[in-house]
Amino acid sequence: MAKSASQSSSQPSFFFRYGPEITGLLALVGATLVFELLVRIGVVNRFVIPPPSDVILAFERVVVEEDILGRTGATAFEMIIAAVASVVVGVPIGAALHRSALWRRAMEDWVGAMAAAPIVLAFPLFLVLFGRSPKTIIVMAFFHGLAPIILKTIEGLSGTRKVLINVGRSLNMTSSQLFWKILFPSALPVIFTGIRLSWTFVLITVVGVEYLINLGGLGQLINELAERYDLPGTYAAIFFVILVSVFFFILLERVELWLRPAR
Amino acid sequence: MSAVIEDIRLQPAMVVDDVVKRFGRGDELVTAVDHVSFNVQQGEFVSVIGPSGCGKSTLFNIIGGLLGDYEGSVMIGDERISAPHPAVGMVFQEESTFPWRNVIENVAFPLELQGVPKSERMDRAHHFIDMVGLASFEKNFPSQLSGGMRQRVSIARTLVSQPKILLMDEPFAALDEQTRLLLGDKITQIQQELNQTTLLITHNLTEAVQLSDRIVVMTYRPGKVKRIVDIKLPRPRTSDVVGSDAFGHYVAEIWNDLREEATRGMADSESAAARRGSHG
Structure with a gap:
């Protein structure tokens, strides 16, 4: 227990080090999924904005x-x-x-x-x-x-x-x-x-x-x-x-x- | 022959003779420095002290050759100073290291301008960096150093040219009192080691007494010499001296001279602020 505490205090955690990058990437993936969903359920017209999955395949x-x-x-x-x-x-x-x-x-x-x-x-x-x-x-x-x-x-x-x-x-x-x-x-x-x-x-x-x-x-x-x-x-x-x-x-x-x- | 050598030895390193500097013209003519005279002997540490607005910085710029248009003379040997002179090395009040150069490149800069070969200039820079106690920070950039360390870099950069006279304008003004005392120790040690003729411009009483052999006390505007005080504290000297009775005596004595000038300066600033307020 004491060992892990001293390790965590001497080294910044993985999320602390790469937090901004991970957050940015997750936000991008999240926005893509939201668009995919909105297009697929018909809220956004697929002839104006294509589903992101089609864009990735293209x-x-x-x-x-x-x-x-x-x-x-x-x-x-x-x-x-x-x-x-x-x-x-x-x-x-x-x-x-x-x-x-x-x-x-x-x-x-x-x-x-x-x-x-x-x-x-x-x-x-x-x-x-x-x-x-x-x-x-x-x-x-x-x-x-x-x-x-x-x-x-x-x-x-x-x-x-x-x-x-x-x-x-x-x-x-x-x-x-x-x-x-x-x-x-x-x-x-x-x-x-x-x-x-x-x-x-x-x-x-x-x-x-x-x-x-x-x-x-x-x-x-x-x-x-x-x-x-x-x-x-x-x-x-x-x-x-x-x-x-x-x-x-x-x-x-x-x-x-x-x-x-x-x- | 020995008399000639004695004469040269006794000749002051610098003579400030009847210097007058005025700014503006007509009704707005302001006399910043008014018939100021004193000299600095070889190896001596002299401080010029006075309240804000007494023309200390103007005097610094005149002696450094940055203000060439003045009356009277500042003589180094037979030369009248009217432009920057290689015999005078200047250390400025504001932080003046080059942020794009590391410590050793900063210190070697004057030698680079003189065309000194790289290996020689690095050796000389290293010597002076060591002298100011920054040997393990040679590759650091100024942004990685504290304010006191940066001022030491500036001092080393000035010393590396081996100027005859080290001219400093309140180099520790932005530092806290403890750092200031410790850097004072460092300056005293370097000055004694190199027998460096030094002129310090300051408004800090304890700093002036701690470091100086003589103190030139200036009046508030126009800046005149009010009195020159010999500081007979023993050398070699360290910051321990601030606890002595003699130190306290000198500080009190000079403060008695300065109090009236500082009061005038403060009253002047307040009335100027009141005028600005009534116009605003």
Whole structure:
């Protein structure tokens, strides 16, 4: 008795350690079962929402018959190009705006408005400019992903604690050293918040525009399955997009952990 | 020849001569530091004490070279301080470790800027981390340390450049009294070991008496030197000294000087708050 008490006090219980994961999984399974029940007893129309069991069975068909790997590759390619470009362009623009108070005040509201604008709806304009090609999807996603990174870079650099800058000044650091060794690392957590927001926008835009112009990867697959009125297949494809986005964000988290081990 | 060496030895490490600093202009001109003069001898521990608003932090920034535009002079050797000087190492009141670097990377940072090779800078950083008593925390990040430990990291980071003068602005202000006394011991031990010339800016009476050879007492705004007190407590010194009669005598003596200034400061703050209240 005493032994088991000492064991339980020295080691956290299994449920304490994995409680959140188990609870989340049980909630998902519970919601699926509730939907299954509601559809089967006719409360929810099965021609609007198919039974979850049909969706699960449709996964195999969608993966095997619909060239899911090729389509995922196409979507991932567009996403990665747009996401990386928005970081590569957005961070320097944010840093430049941080340096100039005049330009920052002149541009910040416009960039904020750009972040809130439904750029997806401007697809006809981009189609005219770039044609019905992946280029259109990449450029639109890039523009949609740019604003959060610019805004969060400005916020992160401006939020650097004055005492850290004073440490740099007391060590006679050049402005370049001050930026790379103090301002930038200090701003990195906030910049990563911007990147997470940006990449969400990029993902939405890529899949959304693929759907709207019926071109490319997973968005086009959802469009095709919906037009065939293959509802279980459509929902299976939507869940597949969710899985891809989860993978995408786990990857980002790993990169963040590598760059900021002290989180 | 020996007379020349004697002259160099007796030459103060730093001379603060008739320093004046004003802020604002016209009707809103405020004199923060008013004709302040004192010097710090080689190896000496001097504290500047005064009530809030007496210009202590302004003086800290002037001596550290962060406020270059002032009247009078702060001299180190033949050089007038008007920008950060490598002879002065600054420790700030606020917690100033870099959260993205671990302890040894924090401490080695100034050496990295100087281009010291990695193995040498790690050796030197290790020596000073050991000196502040954090040898087993080298790989820890600041978020894993207590406030007192982080301040010790800041002190080690400043000492690693081996500055001629260690300039500290209330480095223990955010710490509890017991930690403050123990860190005071650590500072005294390091100062005695390195014969480190040190200037401490503080508003804490016991801390000033515990650590100092001399205390410069400042008046409330505008900040002038009210009196300079020699602290003749024996060295080597530890925090045990706070229980001695002599310690109590010095604290009482300096408090007599400070009470009037602190009262003026408090009355000033209250009337400013009342003015803000009536406008609000």
